[in-house]
Amino acid sequence: MSCIFCMIAGGQIESKKVYEDEKVVAFNDLNPVAPYHILVVPKKHYESVIDIPENEMEIVAHIHNVIKKISKDLGFDKTGFRVITNCGEDSGQEVKHLHYHVLAGKKLPNYEALDK
Numbered sequence: 001m002s003c004i005f006c007m008i009a010g011g012q013i014e015s016k017k018v019y020e021d022e023k024v025v026a027f028n029d030l031n032p033v034a035p036y037h038i039l040v041v042p043k044k045h046y047e048s049v050i051d052i053p054e055n056e057m058e059i060v061a062h063i064h065n066v067i068k069k070i071s072k073d074l075g076f077d078k079t080g081f082r083v084i085t086n087c088g089e090d091s092g093q094e095v096k097h098l099h100y101h102v103l104a105g106k107k108l109p110n111y112e113a114l115d116k
């Protein structure tokens with residue numbers, strides 16, 4: 001198995017886990033860009049959001065429930081946070097296993113920081 005996030009989900013690569021259940025694992029990003037930078041990852045391998053079959057889309061709702069729970073557990077439900085999932089080349093997606101970045105703990109830059 002060569003996918004990094006499959007290996008983290010399977011426990012073959014270490015990570016700082018903040019949440020785990022039978023479908024999902026959430027752990028701290030190796031190179032955080034905010035005080036909280038958590039990756040929420042389904043244990044099943046999908047390359048990105050466009051690769052989830054329609055009849056398996058409930059995983060997305062589950063991931064959002066997990067994000068909600070983590071935000072309450074860590075207290076940034078009150079201060080706010082951002083959820084990002086990169087998909088494909090233009091997004092700069094590096095790891096080809098579906099994941100949701102959860103960023104929190106500071107005022108995040110607005111979208112004007114992006115060039116057109």
Ligand code: 5GP
Nearest residue numbers: 004015027028029030031086092093094095
């Ligand atoms: P992407 O650009 O694919 O949306 O983001 C991949 C993220 O995974 C990056 O923020 C990167 O720091 C993180 N990452 C890559 N490899 C590892 C790893 O082995 N462990 C952890 N915890 N994070 C990783």
Ligand code: ZN
Nearest residue numbers: 003006045097
């Ligand atoms: Zn994978």
